[in-house]
Amino acid sequence: MCGIAGIVSGSTADSVDPASIVRMCDAIVHRGPDDAGTFVKGNAGLGMRRLSIIDLAGGHQPIFNEDRSVWIVFNGEIYNFLELRADLISRGHMFSTNTDTEVIVHLYEEWGRDCVQKLRGMFAFAIYDERRRKLLLARDRLGKKPLHYARVRNQLLFASEIKALLAIAPELADLDHQALLQYLYFGYILDPRTAFTPIHKLPAGHLLEFEAGQIHTQAYWDLPPSGTHPPMAEGDVLDELESRLTDCVRMRMISDVPLGALLSGGTDSSTVVGLMARCSAKPVETFSIGFQQSDFNETKYARLVAEKFSTHHHELFLEPDVVATLEQLTAHMEEPFGDSTLLPMYYLCQLARQSVTVALSGDGGDELFGGYDRYRIQLRRNLFESVPEPLRRWYRDHVFPRLPNGTYGKRLSYSLSLDWAERYVDEMSLIPVIEREVPLLTREFRQYCAPTQDPQGPMLMLLNEERGRDRLSRLLYLDTKTYLAADILTYVDRMSMATSLEVRVPLLDHVLVEWVTALPSHWKIRGDQQKYLLRKLAERIGVPSEVLYRPKKGFAMPLLHWIRSDLKELILNLLLDSRTLQRGYFDKRGIELILNNHFRGRRNESGTIWRLLIFELWHRNFLEKYHHSAVTNALASSPARTIATGN
Numbered sequence: 292m293c294g295i296a297g298i299v300s301g302s303t304a305d306s307v308d309p310a311s312i313v314r315m316c317d318a319i320v321h322r323g324p325d326d327a328g329t330f331v332k333g334n335a336g337l338g339m340r341r342l343s344i345i346d347l348a349g350g351h352q353p354i355f356n357e358d359r360s361v362w363i364v365f366n367g368e369i370y371n372f373l374e375l376r377a378d379l380i381s382r383g384h385m386f387s388t389n390t391d392t393e394v395i396v397h398l399y400e401e402w403g404r405d406c407v408q409k410l411r412g413m414f415a416f417a418i419y420d421e422r423r424r425k426l427l428l429a430r431d432r433l434g435k436k437p438l439h440y441a442r443v444r445n446q447l448l449f450a451s452e453i454k455a456l457l458a459i460a461p462e463l464a465d466l467d468h469q470a471l472l473q474y475l476y477f478g479y480i481l482d483p484r485t486a487f488t489p490i491h492k493l494p495a496g497h498l499l500e501f502e503a504g505q506i507h508t509q510a511y512w513d514l515p516p517s518g519t520h521p522p523m524a525e526g527d528v529l530d531e532l533e534s535r536l537t538d539c540v541r542m543r544m545i546s547d548v549p550l551g552a553l554l555s556g557g558t559d560s561s562t563v564v565g566l567m568a569r570c571s572a573k574p575v576e577t578f579s580i581g582f583q584q585s586d587f588n589e590t591k592y593a594r595l596v597a598e599k600f601s602t603h604h605h606e607l608f609l610e611p612d613v614v615a616t617l618e619q620l621t622a623h624m625e626e627p628f629g630d631s632t633l634l635p636m637y638y639l640c641q642l643a644r645q646s647v648t649v650a651l652s653g654d655g656g657d658e659l660f661g662g663y664d665r666y667r668i669q670l671r672r673n674l675f676e677s678v679p680e681p682l683r684r685w686y687r688d689h690v691f692p693r694l695p696n697g698t699y700g701k702r703l704s705y706s707l708s709l710d711w712a713e714r715y716v717d718e719m720s721l722i723p724v725i726e727r728e729v730p731l732l733t734r735e736f737r738q739y740c741a742p743t744q745d746p747q748g749p750m751l752m753l754l755n756e757e758r759g760r761d762r763l764s765r766l767l768y769l770d771t772k773t774y775l776a777a778d779i780l781t782y783v784d785r786m787s788m789a790t791s792l793e794v795r796v797p798l799l800d801h802v803l804v805e806w807v808t809a810l811p812s813h814w815k816i817r818g819d820q821q822k823y824l825l826r827k828l829a830e831r832i833g834v835p836s837e838v839l840y841r842p843k844k845g846f847a848m849p850l851l852h853w854i855r856s857d858l859k860e861l862i863l864n865l866l867l868d869s870r871t872l873q874r875g876y877f878d879k880r881g882i883e884l885i886l887n888n889h890f891r892g893r894r895n896e897s898g899t900i901w902r903l904l905i906f907e908l909w910h911r912n913f914l915e916k917y918h919h920s921a922v923t924n925a926l927a928s929s930p931a932r933t934i935a936t937g938n
Contacts, residue, residue: 293341293352294322294788295364295438296450297417298459299426300334301504305445307336311459315450316340318458322366322451322788328352330362335419335426339364356396357385360421363399365392366451367414367436368795370542375409392416399427404498407511411542411802413795415493417449426501432512432801433655434482434495434776437784441490447501453490453625457917463489464917468736469743471627471876471906475732476720476746478629478902479777486626486914495776514771514804517764518811525827528814532828535806539797540566540651548648551576553639553794554604556592558662558822558829558839559653563797565832567651568600577602578643578650580635582609582849595835607642609635613857621908623789628909629902631850633782640790650792654779655799658771659807660822661815666766669715670816673762675707683708696728697893712754715766716747719774721899723747731881749773763812851897855890862886862904871907 296315298307309331316327316338323340330337330353339352353362369375372391375398380386384397391412398406399418404427413435418427428449430438440449441456441463448456456463470484480486482494493499496512523531540563544550552564554577567575577597581590590606597604613634620637643650657663675683686708694701702724706714717723725731753772757765780796787794797803810824817823826839854862865871866882882903889896 293339293364293366294319294451294455295337295339295366295415295417296455297337297364297419297426297448298335299419299447299501301445301447301501303334303424305334307331307334307446309336312336312338314458315448315455318455319450319452321791324791326351328364332421334424335362335421337362337364337417337419339366352392354388354390354392354396356400361396361399362419362421363392363396363416365395365414365416366438367412367416367431368543368793369394369410369412369414370545370800371409371411404429404500404511407498411800415451424502426499428493428499428501429511430493430495430497432496433771433780433799433804435780435784435796435799437781438493439485439490440493440499441487442506443489445504447506453485453487456490461917463487464914465489466914469740469746472722472732472736472740473746474627474629474906475876475902476722477773477778478721479774479781480626481749481773481777495772512801514768514808517760517768517808519809520811528810528824529827529831531806532824533831535803536562536797536828537566537569539800539803541570543651543795543797544570546649549576549646550649550651551578551643551647552602553577553643553650553652554579554593554596554602555653556589556594556596556838557653558826558834559656559798561592561596561653561834561838562656562825562829562832563651563653564596564602565600565829565834566797568602569832574601574603576605576647578605578607578639578646580607580609580639580642592838592841595838599833599835605642605646607638609638611638613853614861617858617861617904617908618912620789621905622912624785624905624909624913626909627906628778628782628785629898629905630778630782631898631901633786636782636786637789640787640792640794644790644792648791648793649795650787651795651797652783653798654783654794654796655775655804656822656825658767658775658779659798659804659815660825661763661767661812662822663770664821665715665718666763667816667819667821669711669766670763672707672714673711676711678708680710691727702727711762712751712765713747715769716750716754719750720747721902725881725885725899729881729884730878731885733875733878736876761812763816764808767808767815850901851895854897854900858904859890862900865907866900866903874910876906877903 298311309329312329312331320340326341328339328351337353341352353364355362369391372394375394379397386393395406395416398409407429414431415436415438416429426447428438437451439453439456440447443460450456465488467484467486467488470480470486473480482492485492497508497510499508552567552575554560554564564575564577579590579593687705691705705727706718709717750769750773753769754765757768760768783794814824829839872879885896885899888894889900
């Protein structure tokens with residue numbers, strides 16, 4: 292596991308400064324504290340920071356082909372590299388290391404950009420082909436590993452993290468206000484946008500080629516059609532899932548350093564741990580965290596699983612300094628990120644890193660097998676579509692606006708009047724729900740963003756593109772392309788890398804994902820039972836029923852408690868501070884109403900307050916370090932007030 296960075300010029304007459312590559316790598320040292328490497332020649336330079344996992348002595352990067360005409364820097368793990376290596380040797384390729392990284396170099400020599408089709412794993416890599424004067428960037432199919440890029444004049448800059456780009460080009464900190472509006476809607480920013488207009492994410496399952504000064508991106512993978520498997524008996528489907536998932540777990544247990552598992556006590560991580568125990572000759576190292584508040588202490592379920600599979604279990608009960616941790620993490624964040632799960636994930640990775648360098652997790656099970664309650668709820672609500680659309684529209688236009696704020700069921704009634712696709716996206720969106728009752732965003736900010744696409748547009752487009760799938764499959768497709776990549780896998784990567792821990796996700800092996808996606812939906816949700824097939828497998832391998840059939844809490848944390856205690860003073864001081872309001876995003880009346888409703892117990896606004904708090908802390912703790920005149924100039928034409936200049 293590594294962090295990568297580099298610069299390639301579109302002109303062979305240019306030269307890259309080696310010191311710039313070093314500065315980029317220094318900005319992401321946390322991703323790879325074990326080793327560093329750079330190579331600069333003419334108009335191209337590549338660099339990396341390495342967390343040593345496989346071939347500890349021989350895995351120094353960049354790595355080259357036999358005549359040093361092809362160079363690579365690589366972040367990730369390729370789980371089928373041994374079989375690929377054997378095939379390449381039979382084709383006459385010569386290897387100088389035992390790493391998976393070198394396999395990619397020789398695959399590129401054989402198949403060019405199509406080398407990605409051979410890879411099974413998580414990856415982001417950059418290959419520079421000196422003969423062709425071409426740079427190839429690639430990101431894995433599900434988006435487990437990040438890759439960002441930006442064009443600065445005739446150069447293409449790329450890196451695992453945005454901060455590496457800003458380290459040598461702080462002028463790139465030019466805010467993309469449409470992206471910030473996406474964050475305020477969803478709590479994350481959709482690929483390919485970032486918080487900064489000149490910087491882009493390479494989307495999951497995409498390639499980028501930079502040649503003769505031209506950038507070309509294209510998708511190389513997508514989820515297959517759903518429901519295409521022939522009918523199978525339940526026992527046969529379970530046998531197949533068990534065999535496939537066992538293989539996915541086994542191949543992710545290859546490591547030259549200590550390895551364990553993150554165990555939440557839910558179905559997904561418990562199933563992974565059960566299969567790890569089968570594949571291991573010694574007890575699996577498992578790690579769980581809990582909170583002192585009893586409502587959020589789920590360690591008893593993790594303990595049941597650990598006892599069942601005889602793991603060597605580690606627990607940590609947290610009484611964290613939430614304010615100090617937030618200050619630290621928001622100084623590290625490159626974009627505002629509203630999923631509060633990043634906090635327990637950070638603490639869990641810290642705990643695991645004390646004992647292991649690699650940990651398996653159960654992420655991805657909800658998007659694969661329909662585990663979120665919102666799927667079941669949406670499927671139930673289809674009965675409201677029997678009401679004619681004109682009547683539902685009349686309700687939204689004429690009845691809803693007359694209902695007093697605080698009317699029981701008011702928000703839900705509006706949602707139920709929408710078409711099902713609009714309803715799903717609307718319920719995932721924070722801002723529209725709030726602004727039907729009180730203005731939260733300023734008119735100036737809205738006007739500035741008005742010429743661009745509505746934040747809900749990309750999600751509705753993805754749903755509507757998949758009309759051939761049944762409703763559940765369309766929802767799973769949307770969440771896999773958006774929420775999984777931009778939220779779940781983002782915080783897993785950032786929090787694990789912040790603690791120099793590699794996290795592997797066997798449920799998101801792309802071969803397994805393709806097989807599960809093609810299953811009919813009744814294997815995922817059956818009646819009110821979610822994750823039907825995965826739970827059946829978990830039962831088969833011995834996961835305790837108390838773990839499998841309990842209310843889902845996700846990665847539970849006492850957010851409501853923290854906001855009303857530890858964080859209350861910070862929230863009140865920060866969100867109503869003149870410095871916050873002068874940025875021009877928020878209407879003071881809206882902020883005051885949300886805070887009053889929450890702290891007087893009228894409504895639980897924890898999620899909203901958290902998102903606003905992170906937004907402002909990100910501005911103060913991260914953005915202002917990179918503040919540049921370009922940020923100010925971007926909104927020089929704003930007629931009423933300055934919006935987010937970082938001051």
